[in-house]
Amino acid sequence: MSLPVEAVAALDAFQAVGSWEQRARMLMQWGERLPPLADEDKVDANLVQGCESLVWLVGRLEDGHWQFVASSDARMIRGLVALLLARVNGLSTAELQTVDLSDWFAQLGLSRQLSPSRSNGLNAVLQRMRALSPTQN
Template sequence: MSLPTAAQQALDDFAQCPGWEQRARLLMQWGERLVPLNEAERGEGNRVHGCESQVWLVGELAQGHWQFRAASDARLIRGLLAVLLARVNGLTAEELAAVDLVAWFEQLGLARQLSPSRSNGLNAVLQRMRQMAGD
């Protein structure tokens, strides 16, 4: 299965970072690219539970492909969400179900920096996406 263009871009960007400090900086930059959610979208109904930080997720289906937007109050989490969205946006529900979160963050060189709580939170986001796609 080929990667979405944004996911390939993320891999290319992160591959050029020799160390964690550069990756962390790049992660923050990716987080700044997230399209902000408006107040209504930051409502309780869009909140993802299971994250230590506050995370909101909205998604829409267009011609069989999902587009998600997300926001968080934490800078590092915004970066992690941005690279997760790069991996999943444009996928069908079936492709979304097959995404391996751990493998994706390992490919980016970010897996070791994912604390168990962050990993659980990102898993909660992915599960929420899959629920939306399955409805």
């Protein structure tokens, strides 16, 4: 499966830096690039369960391709969610079901830095995306 354009850009950027400090800085920058979520979208119905931090997620299907927007109260999580969105935005429902989260963050060189709770939280976000997808086909 080919990667979305944003995912290729993320891979290129993260594979170009060597140290964890540089990756951490870049992670924060990706989080800052997330468009702000409208206040009316920051409701309990859009809150992802299973995250230690607050993460809101909204998704819509456009011409057979998913577009998700998300926000978090935690800077590091915002960056990780931004990278997850880069990987999944533009995918079809079938493609979304096959995304391998651990493989994606390994490719980015970030998997060692994902604590179990962050990893669980990101998995919860991906599961929420997958839960949204069959209902809106």
